[in-house]
Amino acid sequence: AQSxxxxxxxxxxxxxxxxxxxxxxxxxxxxxxxxxxxxPGQGLQLLLKYFSGxxxxxxxxxxxxxxxxxxxxxxxxxxxxxxxxxxEYFCAVGVAGFSSSGTYKYIFxxxxxxxxxx
Amino acid sequence: SxxxxxxxxxxxxxxGTSLTIxxxxxxxxxxxxxxxxxxxxSLTLIATANQGSEATYESGFVxxxxxxxxxNLTFSTLTVSNMSPEDSSIYLCSVVRQEGQPQHFGDGTxxxxx
Numbered sequence: 001a002q003s004x005x006x007x008x009x010x011x012x013x014x015x016x017x018x019x020x021x022x023x024x025x026x027x028x029x030x031x032x033x034x035x036x037x038x039x040p041g042q043g044l045q046l047l048l049k050y051f052s053g054x055x056x057x058x059x060x061x062x063x064x065x066x067x068x069x070x071x072x073x074x075x076x077x078x079x080x081x082x083x084x085x086x087x088e089y090f091c092a093v094g095v096a097g098f099s100s101s102g103t104y105k106y107i108f109x110x111x112x113x114x115x116x117x118x
Numbered sequence: 119s120x121x122x123x124x125x126x127x128x129x130x131x132x133x134g135t136s137l138t139i140x141x142x143x144x145x146x147x148x149x150x151x152x153x154x155x156x157x158x159x160s161l162t163l164i165a166t167a168n169q170g171s172e173a174t175y176e177s178g179f180v181x182x183x184x185x186x187x188x189x190n191l192t193f194s195t196l197t198v199s200n201m202s203p204e205d206s207s208i209y210l211c212s213v214v215r216q217e218g219q220p221q222h223f224g225d226g227t228x229x230x231x232x
Contacts, residue, residue, distance in 0.1 A: 032218050032219075043124075043223040104218060108161045
């Protein structure tokens with residue numbers, strides 16, 4: 001079955017430190033891959049997406065992610081974290097033909113909550 | 119990206135009542151979804167809102183409890199019926215312009231049932 005795994009429920013980093021959030025997926029083909037961020041009391045905002053081509057994708061707010069087919073991973077990175085990055089981060093995949101309607105379905109990971117220390 | 123207006127942003131309701139949540143998009147979109155996000159948890163897909171026909175529900179969700187309408191390509195409603203405290207959650211509307219494209223989310227409706 002298709003699934004998305006975010007192994008780290010909570011991560012704490014100091015401001016200015018680098019960050020990597022892990023995401024692994026299970027799917028028979030290459031899915032469309034997304035990272036979202038949810039600040040407290042807010043909806044989800046798209047950080048970046050991967051469809052095809054260059055496996056290193058750049059997003060907003062200084063984030064980037066790298067798709068590694070051999071590892072079925074799509075890890076999110078940022079070289080220097082800011083206090084405003086404290087939020088919940090969700091990895092998601094878009095897969096074809098597996099929703100109840102037979103069309104596209106988007107599967108979300110369980111999220112990683114990032115805490116930033118001053 | 120699409121601009122999505124979701125109303126109400128929050129509400130406190132009495133047990134046994136129903137609440138209708140509205141999702142308005144500023145442009146036509148192919149797909150509209152409704153999710154539930156329980157406190158501290160990830161998103162669970164309730165249903166896909168189909169334009170002009172009955173919504174497609176995921177396992178564990180039924181039309182009698184969560185009736186959904188989508189009269190056109192820019193608007194949908196989700197009703198949470200006969201509410202109980204277990205329905206206290208954030209309900210999120212999302213849209214996709216075409217299959218495979220990213221979803222864009224409204225700000226959510228924070229629902230508390232007393």
